[in-house]
Amino acid sequence: NQEFDFTDHSHRRYNPLTDSWILVSPHRAKRPWLGQKETVAKNTIPEYDEKCFLCPGNARVTGGANPKYESTYIFQNDFAAVKTEQPTLPAHMDFKDPLKNKLFKVESVRGNCFVICFSPKHNVTIPQMKHDELVNVVGAWQQLYNNLSKEARDDGKPFKYVQIFENKGTAMGCSNLHPHGQAWCLESIPSEVSQELKSFQKYKTENHCDLLGDYVKLELQERTRIVVENDSFVCVVPYWAVWPFETMIVSKKKIASVAQFNDKEKDDLASILKTLTVKYDNLFECSFPYSMGLHQAPLNATGEELENSWFHMHFYPPLLRSATVRKFLVGFELLGEPQRDLTAEQAADRLRALDGEVHYTEKL
Amino acid sequence: NQEFDFTDHSHRRYNPLTDSWILVSPHRAKRPWLGQKETVAKNTIPEYDEKCFLCPGNARVTGGANPKYESTYIFQNDFAAVKTEQPTLPAHMDFKDPLKNKLFKVESVRGNCFVICFSPKHNVTIPQMKHDELVNVVGAWQQLYNNLSKEARDDGKPFKYVQIFENKGTAMGCSNLHPHGQAWCLESIPSEVSQELKSFQKYKTENHCDLLGDYVKLELQERTRIVVENDSFVCVVPYWAVWPFETMIVSKKKIASVAQFNDKEKDDLASILKTLTVKYDNLFECSFPYSMGLHQAPLNATGEELENSWFHMHFYPPLLRSATVRKFLVGFELLGEPQRDLTAEQAADRLRALDGEVHYTEKL
Ligand SMILES: O=P(O)(O)O[C@H]1O[C@H](CO)[C@@H](O)[C@H](O)[C@H]1O
Ligand SMILES: O=P(O)(O)O[C@H]1O[C@H](CO)[C@@H](O)[C@H](O)[C@H]1O
Secondary structure (H helix, E strand, O other): OOOOOOOOOOEEEEEOOOOEEEEEOHHHHHOOOOOOOOOOOOOOOOOOOOOOOOOOOOEOOOOOEOOOOOOOEEEEOOOOOOOOOOOOOOOOOOOOOHHHHHHOOEEEOOEEEEEEEOOOOOOOOHHHOOHHHHHHHHHHHHHHHHHHHHHHHHHOOOOOEEEEEEEEOHHHOOOOOOOEEEEEEEOOOOHHHHHHHHHHHHHHHHHOOOHHHHHHHHHHHHOOOEEEEOOOEEEEOOOOOOOOOOEEEEEOOOOOOHHHOOHHHHHHHHHHHHHHHHHHHHHHOOOOOEEEEEEOOOOOOOHHHHHHOOOEEEEEOOEOOOOOOEOOOOHHHHHOOOEEOOOHHHHHHHHHHOOOOOOHHHHO | OOOOOOOOOOEEEEEOOOOEEEEEOHHHHHOOOOOOOOOOOOOOOOOOOOOOOOOOOOEOOOOOEOOOOOOOEEEEOOOOOOOOOOOOOOOOOOOOOHHHHHHOOEEEOOEEEEEEEOOOOOOOOHHHOOHHHHHHHHHHHHHHHHHHHHHHHHHOOOOOEEEEEEEEOHHHOOOOOOOEEEEEEEOOOOHHHHHHHHHHHHHHHHHOOOHHHHHHHHHHHHOOOEEEEOOOEEEEOOOOOOOOOOEEEEEOOOOOOHHHOOHHHHHHHHHHHHHHHHHHHHHHOOOOOEEEEEEOOOOOOOHHHHHHOOOEEEEEOOEOOOOOOEOOOOHHHHHOOOEEOOOHHHHHHHHHHOOOOOOHHHHO
C-alpha cells in the first residue's frame, strides 16, 4: 500500500483568495517539448533609444514630448482603456426586454490609465536597478494612489480602484522594453480584486481573523514555500500557485495599501522586489518575463473595505523549463481548470536556492 | 448630452456562466502594436511526416507504434496529467494543524488522458477536412464518452468528467501540427465546468428555465451576435466574450451530452464546426489558432446534473488584428479583470460576413 506523495501524485489544491481549484501533476514535467519557443532579447540594448516613446525628451505617439526626467515619470496612457469623461449607463440598465434584463448585465466604466516609467534608462529592468531607484518606484506608486484618492474625494472623479501592474517581456504582451508599469484606475472594483475582498470578508466572518494574516503565520511556521523575507514582507510561492514560478509578496502585518507605508516599509518592499527579481533572472539566466501587480484597498475605502484589505503583490511568470520554454495555460486550463507541472514547494526550493544579490550579467 | 454608444464607450459585461465581469474598451483597437508577433506556419507540410509521433504506423515517444489508422484514432496520452492508479487522500485531509486544515484544502485526483487523432493526414486541420471525416470526429467523441461512462459504471474506474478539447496552433501551446485533440478524464468535475453547473442550477431555481435555453432564444431573436446556425446548433460570439473572436456553439434544444446525439445532430455539429473554422481561417488567411472544447454532462450524471447540463462548445482564439498580432491576456487581465478591444457584436459582424464554405487556400 503506497503512500500519497505530494511530489509525485496528482492532486488539486484550493485557492481561498479566488475560490477556485488548481490541478497539480508533478510527474508531468518529464514530457519532451517540441512546441513554440520564446525568443531571448539580445543584450545590446542602448541606454537611450531615440525611437522609444518612453525615453526622456522623446516625442510620444500622440504628439507632445516627455520631459527630460531623471528618476521615475508618470503620465496618462495615450491609449487608455477607460476615459474619465464619457456618457454613463443607469445603475440598472433597462433593455425593456425581460429576457435581456435577465441575461445581459452591463455597467458603464469611466476611469483613467497611466504609465509609470521606472527609470530614464531604456536598458534596465527592476533587478538591475539600484536600491534607491526602487524606493523611488514604490514612492511613485504611493504618490499615484494618494493623488487618485484625492481627485476622487475632492474633485468627484470616477475613481474607485487603481490596479497598478507591470507586464515585463514580450512573452507577457509588453510592447516596449523601456522599464515601465501601468496603473488602470476605474470607477468599479475589478473582478479579481472584488472576489478577493469577498473571500477575505467571508474568512473574517467565519474565523474572526484575517485570511492573509493567518496565511503568513502558517508560511512563516512551515518555511517550505518561502523564497525570501525581511522585516516587513515575505515572498512565497503560494500553496495554490498556478504559474510555474508564481509568487506572492505579502506584508507581515496588516497594511491596507501603499498609502500606509512608512519609510521602513518602502525600503523593505524595494529590497524584496530586488531580491525576488534578481532570483527570477538568475533562474534561467535571462530577463525573466512576468506580469505583476499590487492588490490593496480601494481608493477612499469604506470601513469594511479597509478592514478586509491586506497589501500583497502577485507575480505571474510564464517560463517553465528554460529561457525559451513557457507554460501554456490553454485547452484544459481554459475549459477545465488550471494545471501545473511542479509543486509550489519544488518551485520555492529552486527560487530560494538561487543567488538574490548578484545578477547573472554581472558575473559574466 | 451625448448618448451612450456601446461601440465606442467603455463598459463591463457580466458572464452569467462563470459569474465574472469583462471590461470592453472598443475605442482601444486603434493603438499601434510594436510587441511580439506570432510566426505563421509554412504551407509546405507533408501529408505524412516520418518524425511525427501521431502519424499512422510511426513509433511513439514511449515505445510502441501507431496502427496504420485510416480515420480517427484514439490512444492513451503518453504523458498523462493524471493516472488511473495512484494512492488517494482521505476526502477531508487532516493535517493535524488547525490553520493548515483551514487554509490548505487539497484533494487527490485520479483519471486518464487520451489523444484523439482527427485524421491520418499530417497536414490537414478541421476546416480542411471533408464533412464525413468530421462526422467521424464527432463519432469518436461520442464513443470515448460512452466508453468512459461504461468503465466508470461497470469497472469502478475513477472517472467523473471528461474534458474534450483541442489546442490548435503553436500560439496555443500545441506541440504537434498533426490534427488532434485531447480528452482529460478526472474523478472530479473541473472548476470551470462545476462553476457553470452551479450557475445553471441557480438560474433554474430562480427562473424555472434553462440559462442556455433562454440565451439561445434571445440570440435567435436579436440576431446581432450569430456567426452561423443550422437546425440543431447556433454559433454566437457570446455577449460576454473575452477573447477577440471567441465563439460558443450551443445546441438549440436541450441535449445533455454527445451521448444523446442522433445522426442528424452529429451531422449538424460536423457541419457547423466546418463552417466556423473555415471562417476563422479566412479571417486573417492563416491557420487560425485556438483552444476549443466541449462542455456537457458529467459521466453517469446524477438526475440533477443531467437536468442542469446543456451541450455547448467554447472556442478561445488569441488573434486580434492579423495572422501575427494576438491579444495578450496579461497584467490587467490577470490581476484585475479580462479586457477586450472590440465588442462581441463587432466580432460577430466580421465573422458572419466571411465565406464559410471555401477555404482561402482553395482560392489561391
Ligand atoms: O498536452 P500537450 O499538448 O503536450 O500540452 C498542452 O496542452 C495542455 C492542456 O491544455 C497544457 O497543460 C500544456 O501547457 C500545453 O502545452
Ligand atoms: O497596454 P499595453 O502594454 O499596450 O498592452 C498590454 O497590456 C494590457 C493590460 O494588461 C493588455 O490589455 C494588452 O493586451 C497587452 O498587450
